[in-house]
Amino acid sequence: MVNDSGQLYTMEGIAAGLVMLLTAYLILSTTSIYTQGDTHIPDMQLEQLGSDVLAMMDTPDREGGKNQLVEFINENNGGGFKDKFLEYCNAKTSGDLDTLHMSASVTYRKEDRIEEHQLVGPDETWTGRESAVRVTRWVQLDQHQQLSPRQPYGQRAQAVLVEVLLWRA
Amino acid sequence: MACMNEEGQWIVLMGLLVAVGLFFLALIINQSALVGQTTAEGVLEFPKNDIRDLREAIFDYVDKYGNVDAAGNPSAKAVRDDIIAISLDRKNAVVDFKVKDRIYISGQWAYPVEIHYNNGVTEYDETVYRY
Numbered sequence: 199m200v201n202d203s204g205q206l207y208t209m210e211g212i213a214a215g216l217v218m219l220l221t222a223y224l225i226l227s228t229t230s231i232y233t234q235g236d237t238h239i240p241d242m243q244l245e246q247l248g249s250d251v252l253a254m255m256d257t258p259d260r261e262g263g264k265n266q267l268v269e270f271i272n273e274n275n276g277g278g279f280k281d282k283f284l285e286y287c288n289a290k291t292s293g294d295l296d297t298l299h300m301s302a303s304v305t306y307r308k309e310d311r312i313e314e315h316q317l318v319g320p321d322e323t324w325t326g327r328e329s330a331v332r333v334t335r336w337v338q339l340d341q342h343q344q345l346s347p348r349q350p351y352g353q354r355a356q357a358v359l360v361e362v363l364l365w366r367a
Numbered sequence: 368m369a370c371m372n373e374e375g376q377w378i379v380l381m382g383l384l385v386a387v388g389l390f391f392l393a394l395i396i397n398q399s400a401l402v403g404q405t406t407a408e409g410v411l412e413f414p415k416n417d418i419r420d421l422r423e424a425i426f427d428y429v430d431k432y433g434n435v436d437a438a439g440n441p442s443a444k445a446v447r448d449d450i451i452a453i454s455l456d457r458k459n460a461v462v463d464f465k466v467k468d469r470i471y472i473s474g475q476w477a478y479p480v481e482i483h484y485n486n487g488v489t490e491y492d493e494t495v496y497r498y
Contacts, residue, residue, distance in 0.1 A: 214379075214382065214383065214386065217386040217387065217390065218386060220390060221386060221389050221390045221393060224390065224393035224394060225393045228393060228397045238404055238407035238408050238411060239403055239404070239407045241411060242407045242410045242411055245411070249420075305453050305456070306449070307448065307449045307452050307453060312452060312456040312457070333416070334416070334417070334420060334457070334458070335420055336420050336421065336423065336427075336450070338427045338428070338431070341442070354442065354445055355431075355442050355445070355446060356446060356449050357424055357427075357428070357446050357449040357453070358449070358453075359453045361457065
């Protein structure tokens with residue numbers, strides 16, 4: 199005959215063991231590895247920042263005033279566009295500047311073809327492996343008044359799409 | 368079960384409670400990571416900025432050309448074709464819009480603008496009155 203004392207202790211021990219095992223399993227399974235494909239939250243924030251900056255640049259500073267984005271495109275001033283864009287991205291009251299980098303292109307239509315003009319080329323930090331986000335903005339260009347042709351878009355009034363790639367490096 | 372030593376029951380009970388508490392905390396942490404991820408995925412998936420941007424491009428067109436017949440006005444037709452062709456090429460979205468005759472609404476004259484957008488996942492149609 200087996201000694202039947204201490205059965206309650208045995209059951210209690212088994213129950214406690216199960217709870218501990220389950221807890222340990224849950225805690226271990228919450229530890230996730232942060233991979234490249236897992237960067238949705240910072241991506242979302244960066245995309246919002248970029249499209250806000252483009253919207254701000256596309257807004258005239260006063261009624262009938264100048265529209266910065268249109269000016270940069272009309273003058274084909276890629277350097278000025280890059281400086282202003284990154285300045286607005288880093289517009290904060292204190293702290294270090296964010297290490298943002300960008301490239302930009304303008305897509306336009308020439309008769310039946312869709313063409314792309316590189317407005318700002320990528321800098322030396324671009325390796326092709328960055329988790330970059332793309333923000334876009336439609337810009338309407340008026341009929342070009344000056345005699346010199348507006349390179350490379352042509353004279354007519356048109357709608358072009360500004361695309362900015364934004365990444366941290 | 369007779370003559371069982373019943374000392375230390377409080378200690379055992381507290382141990383159990385702590386284990387159960389830890390269990391629920393771990394459950395909350397586990398779920399919270401998932402919630403942030405799916406929300407951000409949803410935000411990135413939905414073309415909010417594309418649609419908002421397209422609306423503004425169309426409003427710029429309406430402000431400039433009103434509801435001129437695109438066939439009779441090469442300048443308006445070119446801008447309209449720009450928007451439709453570039454949307455398809457760069458955003459994979461089928462876009463169409465139509466500006467109707469001005470109507471008097473709420474004490475102002477407004478152009479009813481029909482906007483259609485479809486990128487295969489999200490379909491968006493609206494009729495908006497542009498003053």
